[in-house]
Amino acid sequence: MTNQEYEAACVTAAKVYDRFEGQHKLRQIDGHIAQVEKTLVSLLEMRREIVNQYNLNKCEHDFDYNPKDMRGQCVKCGVQKQ
Numbered sequence: 001m002t003n004q005e006y007e008a009a010c011v012t013a014a015k016v017y018d019r020f021e022g023q024h025k026l027r028q029i030d031g032h033i034a035q036v037e038k039t040l041v042s043l044l045e046m047r048r049e050i051v052n053q054y055n056l057n058k059c060e061h062d063f064d065y066n067p068k069d070m071r072g073q074c075v076k077c078g079v080q081k082q
Helices: 003-053
Strands: 063-065 072-074
Touching: none
Parallel strands: none
Antiparallel strands: 063 072
């Protein structure tokens, strides 16, 4: 084996190792992403439960009255008072 062939073989082996190392790092990061996504789903579910438990998704209307017809409209959500 000549010196040039040896160098070419070393470069090829290094590229293969770099590719393997890169794939390994990607698998690790994909695993972390999957775990974070599971945690996010759990936290969003907990948030929905809190919103429902304390009725935080309901508007406490703050009516502003129109002097022409005395019909009020909520300044927060826009619903009109009958």
